[in-house]
Amino acid sequence: MAGVSDRTMRGWHVHEFGGLEAMRLEPLPVPQPGPGQVRVRVHASGINFAETRMRAGTYSGQALPFTMGMESAGVVDAVGPGVTACRAGDRVFGRARGSHAEYVLMDELHALPLPDSLDFVGGAAIPVGWLTAWHALVTVADPAPGARVLIEAVASSVGSAALQIAKWHGCWVAGTASRDDKLARARGWGADAVYNYRTDDVAARVRADTDGHGIDVGLMTIGEETAQALFDSMAYEGRIVMYGSTGGRQVCFSLNIGTRNLQLHSMSISTSARFPTETMRTFRELALPRFADGTFRPVVDVVLPFEELPRAHELVDARTHFGKIVLTVP
């Protein structure tokens, strides 16, 4: 769009790692799209747990300074050299670093067409959570219909997406959380069983609910607080996919899990070679039509104005949300 390149935009920028005060809403140059990139006028951006670590300086590889945000939805307003799949005016959503700003650069590969049935807030609630859950379940675990799936932190952005994906896959799905109100909401979104890992004996409940079989696929994200209960819940030949370390990175477990032939997988959508080739392809082919027809629904809990990013981080820390916290960008 002619003229935009001369202007500045507002964006949430971090110069030094720290607390909420480290994030400053300030004027920044409007970015120019390079080869294979599109520039998106952001209308909404999603909040992720990882951003709290980026801000604090505990997210591996995060360099200073940087603009906050990992995903957004908006309208393409300029395309870089070689871009063929997007045009100015397209409604898109996708992963893009620097999304808590009025404009962001998105790789053409990551820019997904926003179905007409979704607004920008819904679109911004999808990319990181759903693509992570899709990679964990569809690409890595690939459970058979009827498999028993347990989703740790089912109320999280990733967990609430995994719940819908696993149900669509025909699985029996259990979810855990630290609060009963979140478990009630998970039931409302289709969970077959829910466990409060603070108050329930999760492994005993799983055994009772699966007639002694146990869990075929466990999505692991919390860490030491819940790891043993997850191992104890697993069925013979069960697969654990570890995608997060929300509660800490050190986990201690007995290697006798080998006697049950448990398989441990770990993953990151940022570094997996299978992510761009398999996950993005199958997500476009299989998930996008499900969003268009309403089978899949973004899980939006709280919508805040752009200026309230620090409040959004407070809510992440409070751990009361179910699904996504989204900022609207005027």
Ligand SMILES: NC(=O)c1ccc[n+]([C@@H]2O[C@H](COP(=O)([O-])OP(=O)(O)OC[C@H]3O[C@@H](n4cnc5c(N)ncnc54)[C@H](OP(=O)(O)O)[C@@H]3O)[C@@H](O)[C@H]2O)c1
């Ligand atoms: N591997 C990848 O490629 C990838 C991609 C995206 C995200 N992730 C990771 O996935 C995890 C979830 O991300 P998200 O954005 O979905 O999170 P989120 O929506 O903010 O939810 C995180 C939830 O984790 C639970 N939790 C358990 N122990 C916790 C602790 N000590 N501190 C904070 N929360 C704790 C809380 O729910 P309860 O209190 O109910 O347990 C909390 O609400 C994060 O670790 C993130 O870094 C990984």
